[in-house]
Amino acid sequence: MQCRRCSRLLLDLREVPEFRLDLLMQGGTGLAFVAKTVALAPHLGIEVELGPEEVRVLSDLRPHEEQPRTELVEQHGAAVIDRLLETGLLLGDHPEHAELRARDDAYVRVDWWTPAAVAHSFGRWSEIDAQADIDRDNPGGTAKLIEDHGLPPPEAPELRPRETWQSLPKPGKTALDDLLAGRTTCRNFDPNFHLPLSDVSAILHRVFAAQAQHELAPGAVALKKNSPSGGGLHPIEAFVLAQRVGDLTPGLYHYHSTAHALEPMKSLSADEAATLARQLVAGQTWFANAPLLVLMAARFQRNFWKYRNHSKAWRVIQLDAGHLSQNFYLSATEFGYGAFITGAINDDVAERAFEIDGIEVGALAVCGLGKRAGEIKTVELDPLGKAVR
Numbered sequence: 001m002q003c004r005r006c007s008r009l010l011l012d013l014r015e016v017p018e019f020r021l022d023l024l025m026q027g028g029t030g031l032a033f034v035a036k037t038v039a040l041a042p043h044l045g046i047e048v049e050l051g052p053e054e055v056r057v058l059s060d061l062r063p064h065e066e067q068p069r070t071e072l073v074e075q076h077g078a079a080v081i082d083r084l085l086e087t088g089l090l091l092g093d094h095p096e097h098a099e100l101r102a103r104d105d106a107y108v109r110v111d112w113w114t115p116a117a118v119a120h121s122f123g124r125w126s127e128i129d130a131q132a133d134i135d136r137d138n139p140g141g142t143a144k145l146i147e148d149h150g151l152p153p154p155e156a157p158e159l160r161p162r163e164t165w166q167s168l169p170k171p172g173k174t175a176l177d178d179l180l181a182g183r184t185t186c187r188n189f190d191p192n193f194h195l196p197l198s199d200v201s202a203i204l205h206r207v208f209a210a211q212a213q214h215e216l217a218p219g220a221v222a223l224k225k226n227s228p229s230g231g232g233l234h235p236i237e238a239f240v241l242a243q244r245v246g247d248l249t250p251g252l253y254h255y256h257s258t259a260h261a262l263e264p265m266k267s268l269s270a271d272e273a274a275t276l277a278r279q280l281v282a283g284q285t286w287f288a289n290a291p292l293l294v295l296m297a298a299r300f301q302r303n304f305w306k307y308r309n310h311s312k313a314w315r316v317i318q319l320d321a322g323h324l325s326q327n328f329y330l331s332a333t334e335f336g337y338g339a340f341i342t343g344a345i346n347d348d349v350a351e352r353a354f355e356i357d358g359i360e361v362g363a364l365a366v367c368g369l370g371k372r373a374g375e376i377k378t379v380e381l382d383p384l385g386k387a388v389r
Contacts, residue, residue: 001069002093003085005061008107008114011050012038039089042112042121043103048087053080058089066093106359111304116314120362124347129283182386183329186338186370187286187378193371195291195337197246201260203331203369204294207324208238210258223257227323230316235302236324236364239265239354241280243273244291244370252353255294265354279349281366286378287340290368294328295350296321301360321364332369336388341367 015033024030037055039048050058057076061067069092072081084090088100107117140147212224214232222232229235238255240262242248251267268276277288280295287293298317307313325341332339343365350356350363372389380387 002066003069003072003081003090004066005058005063006041006043006089006091006104007063008042008104008112008117009058009063009089010040010114010118011055011058012040012047014038039087040118040122041089041104042107042114042117043100044088045121045124048089051080053077054084054089057081057084061090103359106357110301110360111308111310112300112359113309113311113314115311120314121358124358125282125344126346126348128344128346130281130344131283131285178386179330179333181384182333182388184338184380184382184387185340186290186372186387187340187380188373188376189286189289189291189338189370190373191289193291194244194246195370197248199335199337200245200248200292203328203335204238204240204255205260206331207327208255208257208294209260210234213258225257227320227327229320229323230303230313231306233302233306234320235299235317236296236320237299237361239295239297239350241273241277241293241295241353242291243270243277243293254354276349276353279346280353281342282344282346284342284344287342287366287368289370290340291370293366293368295345295354295366296324296364297350297354297356297361298364299361318364325365325367328367328369336371337369338372338387339367339369341365 014036016036017031018034019030020032021030023032037050037052039050039058041048053076057072057080069081069085072090081090085092085097088097091097091101091104093101112120146152206226208225210223210225214222214224216222223229223234224232225234234257238257240253240255242250242253244250248262249264249267250270250273252265253262254265255261256263274288277290277293278285280293281287298321300314300317303313303317304310307316328341329339345363345366347358347363350366351358354363356362372387374389
C-alpha cells in the first residue's frame, strides 16, 4: 500500500479541563488542565485528537509524497501508522480511502487556502434544526442572554469624547431612502400567494444576471452585474427552489446568468418542495414558507483560478454574497414583497438537492421572497413601521 499525508491540515493546540481525584483530595478543585492536539483536516470535516508520536509522524511526512506503508512502519511503528490510516489523516491507495483521496485532491485542485478550507469545511451544517436548538439553548430569549452573559457590546461605540465630535448636516431624502426604509426581513409569508413569473424574472435578472460581458483574453470572460465582485469574476450561482411561482412547475432550477433562463434540475410535488425547503433552511419554518427560495452557492474554483491559495479570496466571496443579498432585498421591496436571507442552512441538504460537491461549488446562504402575510405570527423587526402588507 502506498500512503501520503493529507494536503490540507491544521493542528489546534488546546488546554482542556480534566478531573483528578488526587488533586481534590489535596484540597484543590480537582481540575487539572491538560494540553491536547487536535487535527483539523477539511477533507474529513471532523476533529481528530492526536498523541505526540502521531504529531511527530505527520510533521515528518510531505503531503504529496507517496511512500510504501511497510517503509513507514519500519520508521515509525505499525501502531501509529495504522492509527493515522484509520483516521484518514494518512491516505492509502486502497479502495476504502478512494473517496477521502478524491476530496483531498479536490482541495488541492481548486487551490484552497488551508485556513479558509478548514473554516468552510467545519462550518458546514448537517441535519440541524435551528428552531429546536434555540428552544433548547436559549428559551428565555434576550432577557436570558443578558442574565447569563451580561449586556451586549454597545450598539454604537464612542471612540472619542463627545465634545470633539464633528456634527454633520441633516441629509436630504430621495426615493432610495424610502426604499431602504421599507427593507426589512420578512418572517411571515402568505401561504396561498403565487408569485407572478414576470416578477421573479425581473428580480432574478436585476440581482443575478450579467448585465454585460467583457472578454479579458480568449476564453476568459469578466461579467458586469449590478453588484461588485472581486476580480469581476462573480463566482456565486443562483439555484432556485420554486414552490409557488405562476405556472412554473414546483421544483429545483439553476439560473443561468448570461442566458437569463432557468435550467430545470428536478420537478417536485408541493409536499416534496415544502419538506425540502424546511430541511434546507434548518427548520426555520417562517422562511421555508416563502414561495421562492434561492440558494447562493459559490463556484470557488472560478475565484481561486485567479486568487490561488489566497488568504483573502474566501472572504471576498462572502462579501459577494452580501452585495447580492442587499440587491435581492431592495428589488423585492420595490416590487412590494417581503424578503429574507439566512446563513443557517443545512449544507448537506443543499449539496444533495442541487448536485454540488461542497469543495468546487459550495452553499453559502439562502434568500427568499414572497407576499407578506396579513398577520404577524413570527416576530419581525420593523422599527420604522415601513414594511408594506
